[in-house]
Amino acid sequence: MTSKTRFPAAYNRLADPYAASEQDRLDALAQILASVPHVMTILHTLRDLALPDAWLVSGGIYQTVWNILTERPLFHGIKDFDIIYFDGTDLSYDAEDAVITRVDTALPDFAGLLEVRNQARVHLWYEQRFGRPYRPLDCAMDSLTTYAARTHAVAARLDDGGRLVVHAPFGLANLFAMRLVPNYLQPNQETYAEKGARMTALWPELELVAWEGGT
Template identity: 75%
Template structure:
């Protein structure tokens, strides 16, 4: 399968919250992901390990979609593929590291791009790394509500029957509209601004919604 198995196709209708249904957007996302070999390999590896509440999230999904939409190579702009799971019975680094090792062993050619994290223990190290507290999470999908951009809050996995399951708590209209929108659930302004700058350089088509100091009504 070539790097451009799915030809570029702008999605103005899908990017309009009122012009298409979320069902339409999910169907298009599934169509895109199913045609990208390395994304499917990651999803299949996650399923084969039977990790609790495990998903591929964020950049590995939204950047893949943008690259397909704009006709760029699949790995354009790809810093990492975030694989998350939720194992609350053992919060040790050693247990998490063992999972990381197993995932890397299944995908050796992608190991340098994989970032595997147990969401049950993020609050144990987050403040030391980022300088602000982080509440304990209830499940993997709870983490999506804390991302700096709503647009980035998207997750996918394969169920036991091999069907693609998608979760996007803020919907997918901004993803298909190539519109970066802040998420005010966490005080992540600096992170958002930094990500927006990097994203705009890589995908000039991207519309950046500024982080408002004083928020008005949410419209997107």
């Protein structure tokens, strides 16, 4: 199994917040994603569908990077590709379901692997499902601040000119370091522990930072 010490030197540098700039990390992530055909297929399709404030987020990005860092198959451990958008003009389930159908139809090769959600309506169902309230969001990227792990808060899309745009509110050093770090902005300790257990089983190289005050 590939160890961290065998990562390319450029990635080791990116993992150190003091050895490279955040722009270096953003550029490197964009280059990595641009080299992965199925990721680019998803991003091109999202742009062509012209969904409002639409992004590919989370696992389909950071797990792809980890697979490249550890020289694993590109789909290793990827349970789904999370696609988010923000449409506050219609908060109905039917409207969201219609968008889900549009995306599934446009990406038939990814049947069963797409998780599409309108971030404008998450607060309507979140408490019933998870047992705690969830504030209404302001935009799609606002949702990244609620993820259980800061490391997972990463998004990508293509702009109108075809340029790959990457957003990571907590930075990317932890992603390149393969370090899972809690996000205390939401009381998600249980979710963090569950995700940490699954991630470390799939990528034993991961460093799992304990939730402060947790066991």
